[in-house]
Amino acid sequence: MRPLRLFTTVQWKVVVIYMLLILMAMQFIGAYFARQVESYYLNNFSETVNAQASLLATHLEGYLRPRDAKEQSAEEVRQGIDNLINNLVKLNGTNVQVIDSSGTVISTTEDKRILGRRTSQPEVTIALLGTRSESMRIDPRTGDRVKMLVLPVKGDNIVYGAVYMVASMEGTYMTIRKMNGILASGTMIALLLTAGLGVVLARTITTPVKEMTRQARAVADGDFNRNVRVYSEDEIGQLGMAFNHMTRRLKEAILQQEEEREKLASILTNMSDGVIAANRDGQIILLNRSAEEMLQVTMNECVQKGTTLHNLLRLPPEEEMPLYAQNEPLFIEMVLPNKDVLILRVTFTPLQHDSGKKGGIIAVLQDVTEQQRLEQQRREFVANVSHELRTPLTTIKSYVEALLDGAVEEPELSNRFLRVTMSETERMIRLVNDLLQLSRFDSQGVRLHCKDVDANQLLRYAVDRISLFGEQQGVQLSLDIQETLPEVYIDKDAINQVLDNLLSNAIKYTPAGGSVVLRAYANRHQKRVYISIADTGIGIPSRDLKRIFERFYRVDKARSRGQGGTGLGLAIARELVQAHGAEIEITSELNQGTTVTFWVPYAKGGKAG
Structure with missing residues (x-):
């Protein structure tokens, strides 16, 4: 019982623990060191074998390359190979064989009986196909571990x-075994030294107390990853365990x-809706990224x-609009610093303390600008279609009623009425065709049939087609091409x-005596042909340029209808240009003129015509 009582003391526990720790450390270090030494020597051995x-x-290529028999006999070749092996192979206990392209052994350093025989080893067969082979195995004759390496001898990709x-x-x-023996001896010496040192260090009982003091300071500094080592189950050990338990619980609470x-920050950051939090005084305390x-x-x-929620959202004062009483979403329209108009749907949620006192308030913002714009466009679209169809139908109805009332008896008057009726019918047909085309674009996309087209011929033909209309309107139409353009890859129709849409628009909105110029030039760096239509017409106000490509949007609606326009030409033009992967843009100055520019890609060859 005496030895058992000896190991219940703190002193001997510390000594035994130190010895075990050193033993374990040396074991881990020894295992790591042994593995590193073994890896080093084996890698060094492999590198030496590979290098040799x-x-x-490399040197055998000259001997194995086919040559004229007069140059060197087979015996001389074999003698040269043997000398080469003796000079280059420096490792002891190395067996080298040289095999020719037919698989016949022509030189060896050990068993000379195999000379002239064909080898059947699969590694040699693989090497003769041009692939090296390397492996470690046990020599069946000696039981030694050996490294086998087979390299192809080749030159000019011929083995x-x-x-x-x-x-x-x-x-x-x-x-390697010698190195491990040295390490084992060092481990024993380290254990003896550790035992003596443990006896000296274990004489004081203040060691765990000092350790707990250091741990308390570390926890105070925010380091919860350290634990007090518990040496025994005495009072000090129990104190250490309680301290460790407290540290773990505190760490878990802080981590949670x-x-x-x-989680809250990630949710707020990645929300598509904007979130604003304000305190009880209405001052902003939080904005997520979407709100910013x-x-x-x-x-x-x-x-x-100290910006308040009312100031940020540009709302009336709290007295006029108490946000805590807002039970329904609020729609707010504001102009941003970049002059864009923003329409928000804002939902307010007040926060209450457990005591029932008023806390802060949360505002959730939803950007409904695009929804409002689309809704407005839908209403305008329906109204425009209704108006565009009602106007010609009303005219046709009026003239048909006049014909039924007796105007048909007067040939001159009836012919004029019928011409007007035909004109309005054609106008409705154009409108319906344009609507059907845009509807097809929306549902099926733009289907193109692209091929290489001569750009020069394309533009000249366009001017020829529209020139008569220009003469009727008193507008001079010209073509300006400074150089021969390359072929382009487009849907010609x-x-x-x-x-046609752009030229007819330019002529319609250019007064008599004005001019319209169709220009084109090639950008060979971008492989594009830029085409522009410039007129000296009435121009477009800057406020209308952003919406000029919208369907049914017209600046001068009265004149557009008088010219027979449907308000869909530019919208169709943009759809067709963008379907080619290209872009179209418009610039204009009021009463100065308008220029519409778009580009089309080069043909695959990209050579000038």
Whole structure:
């Protein structure tokens, strides 16, 4: 019982623990060191074998390359190979065989009986096909571990033979065993020294107390990853266990709090809706990224300036609009610093404390600008279609009633009425065709049939088609091409429709005596042909340029209808140009003129015509 009581003391526990720790450490270090030493020597051995084999294969090319028998006899070749092996192979216990392209052994360092025989080893067969082979195995004769390496001898991508090398690794493993023995001796010495040192250190009972003091300071600094080592189950050990338990619980609580905070921050950051939090005084305390992008402000800026929720959303004062009483979503329209109009749907949610006192307030923002714009476009579209169809139908109805009332008896009057009726019918047909085309674009997309087209001929033909209409309107139409254009890869019918729409628009809105110029030039760096239609017409106000490509949008609606326009020409032109992967843009000055520019891609050859 005496020895058992001895090991219940703190002193001997510390000594035993120190010895076990050193033993375990040395074991881990020894295992790591032994593995590193073994890896080093084996890698060094492999590199040496590879280097010698590669050097031998390089020099053997000259001997194995087919040559005239008069140059060198077979015996001289074999003698040269033997000398080469003796000079290059420096490793002891290495067997080298040289095999020609037919698989016949022509030189060996050990068993001379195999000379002239064909080898059937699969590694040699693989090497004669041009692939090296390397492996470690046990020599069945000696039981030694050996390294086998087979390299093809080739030149100009032709395999002339192979080098078969087997090198014994026992010398290397003997060196490794010696190193391990040295490490084991060092481990024993370290254990003896540790035992003596443990006896000295274990004489004081203050060691665990000091350790707990250091741990308390670390926890106070925020380091929860350290634990107090518990040496025994006495009072000090129990104190250490309680301290470790407290540290773990505190770490778990803090980590849980941080996780919840990170989850909330991640949710707020990645929400598509904007979120604004304000305190009980209405001052901003939080904006997520979406809210910052919508309102073009930053949270730091709002917090530093003490911006209130009313000021940020540009609402009436709290007395006029108490946000805590807002039960329904509020729609707000504001102009941003970049002059864009923003329409928001804002939902307010008040926060209450457990005591029932008023807390802060949360505002959730939804950007409904695009929805409102689409809804407005839908209403305008329906209204425009209704108006465009009602106007010609009313005219046709009026003239048909006049004809039924007796105007048909007057040939001159009836012919005029019928011509008007025909004109209005054609106008409705154009409108319906344009609507059907746009509807087909929306449902099926633009289907193109592209091919290489001569751009010069395309533009000249477009001018010829529209020239008569220009003469009737008193507008001079000209073509300006400074150089011969290359072929372009387009749908010819689609681009012809684009040119017709743009040229007819330019002539319609150019007063008599004005001019319209169709220009084109090639950008050989971008491989594009740029086409522009410039007129000296009435121009477009800057406020209308952003909407000029919208369907049914017209600047001068009265004149457009008088000219027989449907308001869909530019919309169709943009759809057709963009279907080619190209772009179209318009610039204009009021009463100065308008220029519409678009580009089309080069043909695949890209050469000038």
